[in-house]
Amino acid sequence: MAELRGALIGCGFFAVNQMHAWRDIAGASIIAICDRDPERLRIVGDQFGIAKRYTDAAELFAGESLDFVDIATTAPSHRPLVEMAAAHRVPVICQKPFAPTLADAKAMVKACAEAGVPLMVHENFRWQSPIQAVRTVLDSGEIGTPFFGRISFRSAYDVFSGQPYLATGKRFIIEDLGIHILDIARFLLGDVSTITTRIARINPAIAGEDVATMLMDHKSGATSVVDCSYATKLATEPFPETLIEIDGSDGTIRLAQGYRLTVTGKSGTAVTDVSPPLLAWASRPWHNIQESVVAIQQHWVDCLAKGVQPATSGADNLKTFALVEAAYAGAASRQPVQLDASL
Ligand code: NAD
Ligand code: 89V
Structure with missing residues (x-):
């Protein structure tokens, strides 16, 4: 070709x-x-x-x-x-x-x-190799049917020096970062029927919210918590790692800081290092995100060659975007928001 x-x-x-x-x-x-x-x-x-x-x-x-x-x-x-x-x-x-x-x-x-x-949204976080490793474990059936998930991104990394516009918008963490984490929740546990949200602004120097906690009902019957913060100072800064806990009928998955994946399931417990590779042009700590950029762009080329829809097509991303809108609406009303009404 x-x-x-x-x-x-x-x-x-x-x-x-x-x-x-x-x-x-x-x-x-x-x-x-x-x-x-x-x-x-x-x-x-x-x-x-x-x-x-x-x-x-x-x-x-x-x-x-x-x-x-x-x-x-x-x-x-x-x-x-x-x-x-x-x-x-x-x-x-x-x-x-x-x-x-x-x-x-x-x-x-x-x-x-x-x-x-063809239209693809560059929603690259689900393409990070540690996240793909979690998806592979779910697909293997090792932990049975998932009933609970926690997808967590908590950091105090200074994202404002590279992206100053993030400090000035009325919306911040859900729109910029939470959107990725909500997409990962959909990728791992399926589409969402209801979302309940609480937000806070801890950093007084920015305009938008820098903390968001979301509780979701998935159509599969699973429940998840998606929690995001740029106001969380930790002993070892985890940026930009997404940490994951999934409980299933036959076991558990834990993706812990340092890219350590622990799976307890039908075959016992296995601990694996799922660190992303450091590409020649990449730099820590961004290498996790940088690797996922190659993966999603390669996926686009493959999809164009095969004439198939990309995983994060525009139509697919409407469901992630609807979660962002619903999260802001629910944060304002302090009420659960149904998703089907907005799509
Ligand atoms: P930026 O402001 O540094 O860069 C945007 C560039 O677009 C600027 O150089 C600007 O001049 C140019 N531009 C804007 N409107 C234009 C137009 N109509 N025609 C031509 N040029 C135009 O922003 P950024 O931090 O690089 O972010 C860009 C996008 O990438 C944002 O939507 C951001 O959320 C996203 N982003 C994604 C990830 C990820 O991991 N997927 C990470 C960081 C940023
Ligand atoms: O991935 C992103 O969209 C970035 C950041 C990791 C800083 O949130 O804006």
Whole structure:
């Protein structure tokens, strides 16, 4: 198969990981980049040797023949850019959070479906190898039927120095980080029927909530707790590890800090080190996330080659995004929120 010709829009903080990952992936390469900030365009263009550079996405679509576009801008620009890709019949990857509102996200899914264009949300956390290892244990049947899960992300890492916009939005941890952890809960325990949420802001220097605790009923009958904090100072900073506890009818799974996976099940107890590899271009502690970027982008190329929907398609991600909206609604009302009504 000929190599896919892609373009990347948005050359900011996180896009550098995506550019490195595209270099690692067989079957696709980035042939043009776009950023409305000429300085970001210059930095990334020079770093990755990309000669074709655009400051206007409309000019990029008009000037290039593309097999896909990878949108790595922040959420306010996602809908116009995804709709532009759909109008040009160009398959599209869109970073999380998918959109500012669920209504925007639904419109983006509709635009791509009507244009017959594949759409994947770059929801990469479920692609981290420790999370995939947990999924593999569940699939093996070793712990039987899961009835309880706790998916936890607690840290005091300074995310604001790299991503200053995170300190200024009215919404913070659920929209930016919780969205990943809620997606992992769906990935491991299935879709959700009801969510109950409590939030708090501990850091007085930011505008949004930095603590969120969510209790969920899964359609499978399992119950889960998703808890997230950027106000939790620990002896050893765990960023960006997601810790997992799952109890099943025949055993338990514990993914503990330090990427230690303990499975107690039908065959006894096994302890494994499921640390992600440190890729040549990666740096600790981000290497866990960086590896997952390669995995999700490779998945996109494989799905395009096979003509199948990606695991985190736009349609799939509506269910994760709906959880974010429902969490904020429930935090405000202090009432449980039913999910089916919003989808
Ligand atoms: P950033 O502000 O550093 O970069 C965004 C870039 O997009 C900027 O250079 C900006 O000039 C450019 N841009 C914005 N609108 C544009 C438009 N219409 N046309 C062209 N360029 C435009 O932001 P970031 O921290 O890199 O985050 C980008 C996205 O990635 C966010 O949605 C964020 O939530 C997400 N993110 C994802 C992960 C992950 O693990 N999946 C991690 C960090 C950030
Ligand atoms: O993954 C992300 O979306 C990042 C961070 C890990 C800082 O929350 O924004």
